[in-house]
Amino acid sequence: MSENTNKIMAKNSRNAGRQVGMGFGPRMGGEKARDFKGTMKKLAQYLSEYKLSILTVLIFAIASAGFSIVGPKILGKATTKLFEGVMAKIAGTGNVDFTAIGKIMITLIGLYLLSSLFGYIQGWIMSGVSMKVSYRFRKDISEKINRMPFRYFDNTNQGEVLSRVTNDVDTLSQTLNQSLGQIITSVTTVIGVLIMMFTISWQMTLVALAIIPISMILILMIVKNSQKYFKQQQDYLGNVNGHVEEMYGGHLVMKAFNGEKKSIEKFDGLNDKLYGSAWKSQFLTSIMMPLMNFVGNLGYVGVSILGGYLAAKRTIEVGDIQAFIQYVRQFTQPIAQIANISNILQQTAASAERVFEFLAEEEEIPETSDPIKLDHVEGHVEFRNVHFGYKPDQMIIHNFSVSIKPGQKVAIVGPTGAGKTTIVKLLMRFYDVNEGAILIDGHDIREFSRNDLRSMFGMVLQDTWVYNASIMENIRYGRLDATDEEVIAAAKAAYVDSFVHTLPNGYDMILNEEATNVSQGQKQLITIARAILANPRILILDEATSSVDTRTEIRIQKAMNNLMRNRTSFIIAHRLSTIRDADLILVMNQGNIVEQGTHEELLRKGGFYAKLYTSQFEVVTAS
Incomplete structure (x- = not known):
């Protein structure tokens, strides 16, 4: 990947991170949340486990808002006392009663302190709830992933799955942490302030309320337009993340085929869509407060004019006007907050909908209620009239039948796409057959638990898999309770020991995330050592020596011959x-066994296998 590509993707990853921090998450598509009410109902049910904590938050938020609401009314009394004292002093009939004003101010300070304390407590409790909910969501998603069929991951972008675990859950967490308490406080404030305003002057209250229809019209217009852009933003961020992950994961292949330009073009297209939806959603959100402030200022003008008129008529006191103006500000601010939160709730609904959609995805066929557990596995494997297709209408395995005796070494050969690896996937029950059955020691594999079934097998695949840990721990993955001595013995059998001492720290060398600090052949030897350590009854070797040199291959074949002795091997x-x-060679073509027998028998037949075998030695000459 070019340096320019790396810079662009790194910059986008940082931007995505900042967006997540601000409460954005990955989403795709352009429509609104399909079922806002249904999703929010599911979320409420999900939160029911924490109803006591949320009820406590509700009480403390109302109390905090209540103490804050009373403040302006009491402050207005202090203003009235001061005004009356000044007027009395001017008239020569008295002085300012600073003692009464002092008591009022002490009461006011106490109320504001209680309001802050209650607000802090409800925020602290809600932070705990939001973290627990995030943990539970991620735990449920993680467990769900383990129950998902392989078919889902074959058809779903990895970045999309990752986005649901990270960005969508982060969005929900931030909404709970920041918005739930704010919603309660804002609603309480609106109701409380409205009551206090009516106690001061119903005429000025009606003037202040006249701004609500204007505010609501503006809010509805903004929410209607911003909702779809928030959902688009959630989607396109997931697509961008998926593309970035794929390009970094397939870095060498993409560079080898000169795919930098195409990668950048695709990235730019996705990033432009993300930019467009993010810009529109943020612009619509950002104009909310200025519009609300403008409408609020119109209310101030009306209240100030009417308040001055009523004060001149001695209908209300000067302190009440000051308190009422404060209440007008307190009244418009939570309305604006509620409007802003309504946008956040739309975004939250989009994220919650994605999470719940994932949690509701079809799972693997459930385990049998009474699984069989064999004390000893002989290794007799039978495919009985097996039909299978990755899609029900596109069968690729047709009426496949074969019986393999315990201890036999069975080779499966055929051209690309013949169904060789698919047979292995069915045997391990990564996929279930559409028709027919696969039996081990006379028992249908669906009668075993998946864990017990897969523990019978040891696998060495063409696509090696190692993880970010020491070489010792990567080999020990084959049997987690193995001692260091047993790991080293398996390593020697697989000829890992012959190169591991040339590496820094030997068996304790940590493989990096991409495992680029060892060669492909060395990785394959590590996976072979892992299979040897597992000591399974049935072996599956899928091009197990494809990435090693000829000399090492001969060594591996010797180790494999020892490993395969008295074990059923594919x-x-x-x-x-x-x-x-091999004891038996199954020749496959287009999902069917077209020939079977030993190497010599198949060559004597001069059929499909013989043509495959001799084609390896043909020399193509220029005409």
Whole structure:
């Protein structure tokens, strides 16, 4: 990947991180949340476990808002006392009663302190609830992933799944942490302030209320337009994250095929869509407060004119006007907050909908209620009239039948797309057959628990898998309770020991995240050592020596021959010279077994296998 591509993607990743911090999450599409009410109802049910904490937050938020609401009324009394004292002093009939004003101010300070204390407590409790909810969501998603069929991950972008675990859950967490208490406080404030305003002057209250229809019209217009852009933003961020992850993961392949330009073009297209939706959503959100302030100022003008008129008529006191103006500000501010929160709730609904959609995805076929557990696995494997297709209307395995005796070494060969690896996936029950059955020791594999079934197998695949840990721990993954001595013995059998001492820290060397600090062949040797350590009854070797040199391959074949002795083994190979000593060779083409027998028998037939075998030695000459 070019340096320019790296810079662009790194910049976008930082921007995505900042957006997540501000409460944005990944989302795709352009429509509104399909079921806002239903999603919020599900979220409320999800939060019911924390109803006591949320009830406490509700009480403390109302109390905090209540103490804050009373403040201006009491402050107005202090203003009236001061005004009356000044007027009395001017008239020579008295002085300012600073003692009474002092008592009022002490009471006011106490109320504001209680309001702050209650606000702090409700915020602290809500932070705890939001973290617990985030933990529970991520835990549920993590457990759900383990119950999902492989088919889902074959058809879903990895970045999209990751976005649901990170960005969408972060959005929900921030909404709970920041917005729930604010909603309660704002609603309480609006109701409380309205009551206090009516106690001062119903005429001025009606003037102040005249701004509400204007505010509501503006709010509805903004929310209607911003909702779809928030949902788009959630989506496009997920697409951008997925593309970035794929490009970094396939870095070498993309660079080898000169895909930088195409990658940048795709990234720019996705990023432009993200920019457009993010800009529109943020612009509409940002104009909310200025518009509310403008409408609020119109209310101030009307209240000030009417208040001055009523004060001149001695209908209300000067302190009441000062208190009423404060209440007008307190009244318009929570309305604006509620309007702003309504945007956040739309965004929250989009994120919650995605999370709940994922949690509601179809899972693997449930385990049998009474699974079989074999004390000893012989290794007799039978495919009985198996039909399978990744899509129900596109079968790729047709009436596949074969019986394999315990301890036999079975090679599966055939051209690309013949169904060789699919057979292995069915055997491990990564997918369930559409028709027919697969049996081990006479029992349908669906009668075993998946854990027990897969523990019978050891696998070495063409696509090696190691993780960010030491070489010792990567080998120990085959049997987690193995001792260091047993790990080293398996490493010696797989010829890992022959190169590991040339590496820094030997067995304790940490493989980096991409495992680029060892060669592809060395990674394959590590996975072979892992299979040897697992000591399974049935082995699956899918091009297990495809990434090692010829000399190492000979060594591995010797180790494998020892490992496969008295074990049922399935070997998938393209290099037919490596499976000449197999007990049985199954020749597949287009999902069917077209031939079977030993190497010599199949060559004597001169059929499909013979053509495959001899084609490896053909020399293509220029005409």
